Amino acid sequence: MSGKQARGYSSTPAEIADAKRIAALPTEMQKLHPSAVPADQSQLAHVNTYGFLPGFYIDIPFVCRDCGKEEVWKAKSQKWYFEVHKAHVDSRPVRCYDCRKLRRDGLR
Numbered sequence: 001m002s003g004k005q006a007r008g009y010s011s012t013p014a015e016i017a018d019a020k021r022i023a024a025l026p027t028e029m030q031k032l033h034p035s036a037v038p039a040d041q042s043q044l045a046h047v048n049t050y051g052f053l054p055g056f057y058i059d060i061p062f063v064c065r066d067c068g069k070e071e072v073w074k075a076k077s078q079k080w081y082f083e084v085h086k087a088h089v090d091s092r093p094v095r096c097y098d099c100r101k102l103r104r105d106g107l108r
């Protein structure tokens with residue numbers, strides 16, 4: 001790991017285009033994609049209510065509910081959110097980084 005690391009900041013147009021392209025691939029191809037991050041299912045065992053656990057994470061493109069901006073939910077961020085933060089595996093992104101920050105700071 002070296003150089004600048006994108007960590008939850010606004011996605012670049014290239015990242016969004018890549019994520020959209022990968023999201024359109026069949027699951028088997030997503031799994032083999034270099035940007036896929038393997039899931040540690042033992043860390044997800046707290047939510048095995050319906051039996052489904054993801055085998056890997058892939059960048060997810062989404063549109064912010066508040067400002068309409070396109071952003072990418074990075075595979076690495078998902079791994080942290082589900083396996084460290086212990087969020088429910090059905091959780092999906094709804095707001096961009098900027099809008100989440102505004103809400104967190106109580107400005108919106």
Ligand SMILES: [Zn+2]
Pocket residue numbers: 064065066067068069095096097098099100
């Ligand atoms: Zn937003």
